[in-house]
Structures are given as structure tokens and as C-alpha cells.
Amino acid sequence: MKINFKKLNRMLNPKTVVVVGEKGPNYQFLSSQLDFKGNLYSVQIDKKEIPGIKKLGVKNFTSLDDIPGQIDLLIVAVPRQIAPFIAKQAIKRNVRGIHFFTAGFEETKEKIGVDLQNQLTDIINQSDIPVIGPNCMGIYNKSLSLRFHPAQNTAENKPNLRKQNLSFLSQSGTHGVNVTVGAQRNGINVARAISFGNALFVNECDLLEYLITDKQTDIIAFYLEGVKDGSRFINLIKKSNKPVLVWKGGRNNAGARAVASHTASMASNYVIWKKLVEDSGGINVTSLDELTNVAMLLNYKKYKIGNSLALITMTGGQSVAITDAFEDQGFVIPQLTKQSYKKLSEFFNVIGGSYRNPFDAGSTIGNDVNNLHKILRIIGKDKNITGSLVIDMNTRIYRDSKKQYIQFLEALNQFKNTYKMPVIIVVHSLTSTIMMTDNENVTREAISREVTQLAIDRGLPVFNSFNDAAKAMKLVLPH
Amino acid sequence: MQKIINAALKEKRYLLNEIESKNLVKSYKIPVVTTKLATNLKEARDIASKLKFPLVMKIVSNDISHKSDIGGVVLGVSSLREVDSNYKSMMRAVKKANKHAVIQGVAMQPMVDDGIELVVGVTTDQQFGPVLMFGLGGVFVEFMKDVSFKLIPLRKVDAKNILSEIKSKEILLGARGFPKIDLIKLQELILNVSNFVQDNPEIEEVDLNPVIANSKEMLAVDARIVLKHQATK
Known part of the structure; x- marks a missing residue:
């Protein structure tokens, strides 16, 4: 059947929505539609259901013909036996589009289901009304x-x-x-x-x-x-x-x-x-x-992701794990240039840290956002890094100082825009409160959510694990 | 061409035999090793004397699907005397495997020099329609599943790309002592298979396995075509 896209457009962007055959106690379609920016009506003849519909503040009619004006979307939730009848009414009423929530057709493999589906198909095919479903939300x-x-x-x-x-x-x-x-x-x-x-x-x-x-x-x-x-x-x-x-x-x-x-x-x-x-x-x-x-x-994604990455974590073990995750997906973690290493050697704390790429930078960044700025500047200017920066933003920093965590995120955002390079943040949900003492009354989920929101607010995507980030980046790489 | 397909469909026979399959693909300029059908021992000897030894002899019977399993394939036949003895022993072997089997004859073809074994096939997907498969043949396709797919019809660029989509693509470039093969000719072969299937909607499956390619030539050594039960135009 050829689809009438003009009608489909009206149906997907309706001004008037009518729900037929809505049932309590949930009245799922009507109660989902209470904020709908347009006209919402109900058609229901079952006296048991009408009070519940009125209670929602929705005007109920007992016939489609009584509804004023053009109907753009008709949501049909009647029992399957009545579906063909409603379809005929809807065509007569010249509605723009129909959504059949009603189920129980061919998918049941029952004869009655198949027969009803054939009836419905014959009726609908006589019109050019776009119909979504049946058996769907x-x-x-x-x-x-x-x-x-x-x-x-x-x-x-x-x-x-x-x-x-x-x-x-x-x-x-x-x-x-x-x-x-x-x-x-x-x-x-x-x-x-x-x-x-x-x-x-x-x-x-x-x-x-x-x-x-x-x-x-x-x-x-x-x-x-x-x-x-x-x-x-x-x-x-x-x-x-x-x-x-x-x-x-x-x-x-x-x-x-x-x-x-x-x-x-x-x-x-x-x-x-x-x-x-x-x-x-x-x-x-x-x-x-x-x-x-x-x-x-x-x-x-504002900038191209690219294949050669700079990786920053706060501890040694994580710097190995992040490298494995990205190399497994085929990314390259290159050495930096001699000039970069020379500049890094001037301030980077190599006792309990490393800057070979991956960076094990916890002891250098520590509480000093200026050192993060310095590292980012070096990465940004290094010609070997053409892809993205992935950073493990341990929630321990957040525990120590929320203000500082935000400063770190700001620094990363600034880096992203200055060097036109994507920044991907990983906040490991499993480990996110391990560094905290027991008496702190925060759940892992809550802190992950808070931190995620802070990063997202700055347009920085956050992933739950290195593997998740690496897989998603690999899928997006050719695009 | 249409004759072969129609005749088979009329008999409700959906698996074409090797001779029919090879004749069909040959008409689409797909290089196939010369293969003649001998329906009796005398014909086998006549054909053998016109071909170049060593030969390959294969049973042709619509009732036998895995011919090598029952001794229906003999490689390296190097004299007329061997043609005789093999012909007889193959007939015995087939009758032993299935005494009701109707034998069309024996396919006779020259042995192709060693080379890279490739596979070019077509399968009809229920949702996407005909899809072309390319890969390295033999153990590569069987155990490594090192193949790639393209929707038919293929464009020139698809035929080029599919070659570099298999994991062992270096082999096609002659790595590690493998022979250098004509990749342009291979792309043409792939496009011809695509055209063949696009023009003949009765076809459900094609199997050119193996296509042997070496520095001199590139030839489909075996071919198998399956027709659809209901031809859709």
C-alpha cells in the first residue's frame, strides 16, 4: 500500500487525539496524554469506564461522529472483534491516521485472529489512511x-x-x-x-x-x-x-x-x-x-573521534586496564613526541605515576587543576594524538572536593573546544565508591548519577566502563 | 539457458547437476573448467583422449548429493587405462550406495594446476533477497568462516571492496608464497555471478566451490545451482 506521507505527518504531529475504548484502572493512553499540547478526547460507550475517564478530566463521547473538528490521530484500544468496525467508522469520519493498540491478530496464529486481520486489511486498503500497528504502543x-x-x-x-x-x-x-x-x-x-x-x-x-x-x-x-x-x-x-x-x-x-x-x-x-x-x-x-x-x-560528538588516543587514569592498574580495553577494539595508543616528554618531565610526578601514554596521573593532578591544564595542553599540541582523549574520572576526586571535580570537568571542556578533540569520560559505576569510607551516607548509584549529570551538563559523554566507551567509539569511528 | 532452467522446473527438480550448472554460468562469461559428460565407457574414453591428462572424473546423478563421500570423485586420472578402471569402479560404488540411483553419466574434466581455492556463492535471504558471498575456499570457508557478503546487484566498487573484507585478504595479494592472482579478473567473475543471478530470478543458490586461481588462470572447478520452488519474476 502506498503511504500518504502528508497524512502520516499530521498523524505523527497531531493537534487532536482521540482514544477509543480506553479501560481502567490505569487508562494508560489517556493518562499518558494529560500534558498533551492539543485536544484530547475519549470515545467509550461502556458505562463502567466513563466515570474514570471523566475523573481524568477528559471529555468522553459515545460516538466518533460527535467529536468536533478534524481528528489527526485515533488511538484504538478496543477488543479485536470490534477493530474492523472502528476502522470503517474512522474512514467514514475521515480521520488523518489510526494507531491500533488492539492485539490478537495474525501473531496469535488462531483462525479468528487471522480472519480479523484479513477483514481489517481489506477495510484499511480501501482508503489511504496511514495505520500504525496493530499490536503496538x-x-x-x-x-x-x-x-x-x-x-x-x-x-x-x-x-x-x-x-x-x-x-x-x-x-x-x-x-x-x-x-x-x-x-x-x-x-x-x-x-x-x-x-x-x-x-x-x-x-x-x-x-x-x-x-x-x-x-x-x-x-x-x-x-x-x-x-x-x-x-x-x-x-x-x-x-x-x-x-x-x-x-x-x-x-x-x-x-x-x-x-x-x-x-x-x-x-x-x-x-x-x-x-x-x-x-x-x-x-x-x-x-x-x-x-x-x-x-x-x-x-x-562535535569533533571527529579518530583512531589514535590519549588515555588518562589516576592509578597504575587502571592505566593498564584502559589501554587493554581500547587496544582490544583496534585503537592505537601512541607514544608522544620528544618535546612532549621533555615538557612533561619538568613537572610530572613519576614516583607512583607515568606519562608514557597511558597517563597514570593521580599523583600529579592530585589537587592541582593547573597540572591537569598543563597535561592537556601538551596532549593537545602533540601531533601523535589525532583521535580523542579518554579520561577515568575517579569519584574519589569528587568525594574530596566537588568544586575541584567541576574544575576538572571545566578544564576538559576547555581542552575539547581549544583543540577540537572529543573528550570521553569514564566513571566506573562498580568502583565509584570504593575509595570512600563506610560512614559516608551515599549510594554508588547516587554518586554516579550526580557525576554523570555534571559531565553531561558540560557536553561531555560519560560511560560506565572502559569497554563500553571503547566499543561505542569503535562503532562511531567510521562516521 | 532458459531451456535448462525450464526443463528442470518442469521435472520439479530444483538442484541442477554439475553439467547443467556449469553450462549456465559459462553463458555469463564465468570461466569454468571444460567439463564433458560421458554417458558410457566408450564416450568416456573418447572424451579423455581429447582432453589433457591428468583428469578428474565425477559421477553425475541427481540422486547422489555428496558424491565424494561415496567414491564418486576420482582425481589425477592419468591414462586411458585408468579411465576404464575408474569408470567401472565408480559405477559399482554408486550402485552400492544407492541401488535405485539414476546415473546421468560421468563428468570428465582436466585437473587444474594448484592455486588459491576461492569460493563465490549466492544465497537468497528471506528478507534481503539474493546476497553474494565471497571467500577463500577449502578449510578457510569450512572452519574459519572467512567470507564476506554483498547485496545483489553488486556495483564495480562492491566487487573491489568484497575482496578486502575477508580476514585472509593478504593471501589474495600473494603473501607467504601464495601465487599472484589476477584481481581484476576475479572482480569481473564476481560481477558476472551477480548479473547472472539478477537476470535469472528463478535461482535460489549458486555455489562455485572451488574457483581455483593461480598465476596463469582462474577457473570454477565445481558448480552447483539450486532453483527456487516458486519462481518469482
Whole structure:
């Protein structure tokens, strides 16, 4: 079916949203929509449900025809038997687009499910109304506070940040929510998330085509278990000037079985999939964490990452571990020039420290931000370092002095802008409170979060481990 | 060309035999070692006397899929007398393995000089359609899985890039005493396989394994083509 992109655009950016068949006690769609910047109505004939809907402050009607004005998005949550009837009503009412939350079609493999899906398909195909679903969570649009789960944060990011908007297309509703929330916690602005389920009508390629030219979207990410039209998918990724991240679920045989029972899509040979996505300029990721890590790197990436790195840690053991992590991913940790070593020898404390690259710099930086400035200047001017600076920002410094930790971050930010070189920060979540005494009443999570926020506020991406940082950087390297 | 495909489809036969497969790819300028079918011992002797010894003899039967496992392949046949004895022993071996097997004959071809064993294949992915695979043959493909893939149709640049995407790419450049091979010719071969499959949507799989390449020549020594159960145009 040819997609009417004008209508799809209205549906994804609606002024009027109507939810049909919403049920308590949660009223998930209506209660997610209470901040929606537009008109929100309900259609429900069940007398048991109507008081709960009214209590939310949403105006309820008993027929679609009674709703005033144009309907841009119709969210359908009725039982499956009624879905074809609602589809007919919606076409008659000339709604711009429909999202079917309703499930129980082909994916059940039951005869009644398959029959209902065929009925629904026949009805929809008589119109050019874009339909998302069935069996999915639908549309999140941050700028309109249109949500499909109350946890999808709609708070604005700090305005001083370089803001790359991520839009996420997901075959799974859960991942739709998790990526929205998880990425936002990493300081990434998620502009849109669309959970499209069985993709009977509007499919992953149509949505990708939409996002490629969407002004609100800078980075595109997918969770997919399969695609309907592989070569169109690959050609669209090739065409996209925006990075396209692809998280493929069901990568091996057992996973593929889970997929077959999850949706009606075919499992593909992941080796081929991975290669074709890579060839077309897409980025393959394998988990929520990897997806958000890569997105974070792209989000804050102002300068090219490059292959030859300077690595700074505060202790000897960490300087070996960081080097292993990056060399394992194929990065080069070069020696510095003679001039650099000469300058470093003038002030660097080599007793219990080292500046060969990696830097074991705890005893030199210690409490003196000026020494960090000196080291950074030398790295910035060294012609052997053309990639990035990765630094282990131990939370012990933060414990000693929050003010000083911030000074360090400021120094790193200044270095980044002066030498046009990305700075990547690692705050090991597992070790982040080891250096603290027991009586300090802070949790590891809390301190990691505080520190992460401070770095993110300065446009510096933060990773939980050297390996996470190295893997994400390697994936972004060709882009 | 279409005749071979149509005839097989009419018989509901989806695996083409070696002779059919080689004839098909040959029509796409894919270099294939000369291979003749002998349907009886006399023909085998006639063919052998026109080819250059040593020869390879392989059983051709639609009922035998792993011919080397049952003694259906003999390498290094170096005289007419050996043609005789091998022909007879192969017939016995096939009948022993499957007494109902229908034998089309014996494929006769000259031995190709040693070289690098390559594999060029095509598989049809359920989602992406036909995909071309390239790699080093023999143990490399079997145990190291050192292969790379490209979506069909390949562009010239894809055929060039796929060569450098395998881990053992240095071998193609003649490292460590491996013969220097004609990489331009190899790219042409790959593009021809891509064109062949693009023009013939009935094809599900192609296996040119091995293609032997040395400093003199580059030839597909074995070929195997599988057709789709439902041809889609």
C-alpha cells in the first residue's frame, strides 16, 4: 500500500487525539496524554469506564461522529472483534491516521485472529489512511507531550547543550519505552519514539523514509526483529544523511524462535544482516546499553573521534586496564613526541605515576587543576594524538572536593573546544565508591548519577566502563 | 539457458547437476573448467583422449548429493587405462550406495594446476533477497568462516571492496608464497555471478566451490545451482 506521507505527518504531529475504548484502572493512553499540547478526547460507550475517564478530566463521547473538528490521530484500544468496525467508522469520519493498540491478530496464529486481520486489511486498503500497528504502543512525540507511557519524560534538556535529537522506531513497545527513558537519562533528547508492532500498513521503511527528512530528527535508531522489504531498508539507510542505529533482536537460532512467537516476522541470518547494514552506512548495536552509548557519543560528538588516543587514569592498574580495553577494539595508543616528554618531565610526578601514554596521573593532578591544564595542553599540541582523549574520572576526586571535580570537568571542556578533540569520560559505576569510607551516607548509584549529570551538563559523554566507551567509539569511528 | 532452467522446473527438480550448472554460468562469461559428460565407457574414453591428462572424473546423478563421500570423485586420472578402471569402479560404488540411483553419466574434466581455492556463492535471504558471498575456499570457508557478503546487484566498487573484507585478504595479494592472482579478473567473475543471478530470478543458490586461481588462470572447478520452488519474476 502506498503511504500518504502528508497524512502520516499530521498523524505523527497531531493537534487532536482521540482514544477509543480506553479501560481502567490505569487508562494508560489517556493518562499518558494529560500534558498533551492539543485536544484530547475519549470515545467509550461502556458505562463502567466513563466515570474514570471523566475523573481524568477528559471529555468522553459515545460516538466518533460527535467529536468536533478534524481528528489527526485515533488511538484504538478496543477488543479485536470490534477493530474492523472502528476502522470503517474512522474512514467514514475521515480521520488523518489510526494507531491500533488492539492485539490478537495474525501473531496469535488462531483462525479468528487471522480472519480479523484479513477483514481489517481489506477495510484499511480501501482508503489511504496511514495505520500504525496493530499490536503496538504507538506514538511518542516529545515536543507535543504525546506519550504512550507515563514514564516517558517530557522535560526539556538544558539549552546550552549541543542538542542532537534521537528518534526511535521499535517493533517492541517495551524497548520503545526503555530507549526513550534510558537515552534521556544519558542526556539525549528523544524527539520521537514510534512502536509499530505488526507493521501491517505503515512499516519500518515508511517511518525511516519519514524520519530521514524530519526536521526534529538528527539521529535515527531502530529495534527490529525483521524487515518486510530488505533491499528498500538497506537503500534507505544508504540514502540517509543522518546516522542510523540498528538493534536487531533474534540474532541467533534460539532468539529467532522467540521472535517467531513474538511477531509474525521472519528471522534473518544475522551475519548477512549485520554486513548489509554496515555496508549501507548503518551502525549495528546489540543491546539497549550499546544503543544509548552510541547515541550519547553521536549526541555530544562535535569533533571527529579518530583512531589514535590519549588515555588518562589516576592509578597504575587502571592505566593498564584502559589501554587493554581500547587496544582490544583496534585503537592505537601512541607514544608522544620528544618535546612532549621533555615538557612533561619538568613537572610530572613519576614516583607512583607515568606519562608514557597511558597517563597514570593521580599523583600529579592530585589537587592541582593547573597540572591537569598543563597535561592537556601538551596532549593537545602533540601531533601523535589525532583521535580523542579518554579520561577515568575517579569519584574519589569528587568525594574530596566537588568544586575541584567541576574544575576538572571545566578544564576538559576547555581542552575539547581549544583543540577540537572529543573528550570521553569514564566513571566506573562498580568502583565509584570504593575509595570512600563506610560512614559516608551515599549510594554508588547516587554518586554516579550526580557525576554523570555534571559531565553531561558540560557536553561531555560519560560511560560506565572502559569497554563500553571503547566499543561505542569503535562503532562511531567510521562516521 | 532458459531451456535448462525450464526443463528442470518442469521435472520439479530444483538442484541442477554439475553439467547443467556449469553450462549456465559459462553463458555469463564465468570461466569454468571444460567439463564433458560421458554417458558410457566408450564416450568416456573418447572424451579423455581429447582432453589433457591428468583428469578428474565425477559421477553425475541427481540422486547422489555428496558424491565424494561415496567414491564418486576420482582425481589425477592419468591414462586411458585408468579411465576404464575408474569408470567401472565408480559405477559399482554408486550402485552400492544407492541401488535405485539414476546415473546421468560421468563428468570428465582436466585437473587444474594448484592455486588459491576461492569460493563465490549466492544465497537468497528471506528478507534481503539474493546476497553474494565471497571467500577463500577449502578449510578457510569450512572452519574459519572467512567470507564476506554483498547485496545483489553488486556495483564495480562492491566487487573491489568484497575482496578486502575477508580476514585472509593478504593471501589474495600473494603473501607467504601464495601465487599472484589476477584481481581484476576475479572482480569481473564476481560481477558476472551477480548479473547472472539478477537476470535469472528463478535461482535460489549458486555455489562455485572451488574457483581455483593461480598465476596463469582462474577457473570454477565445481558448480552447483539450486532453483527456487516458486519462481518469482
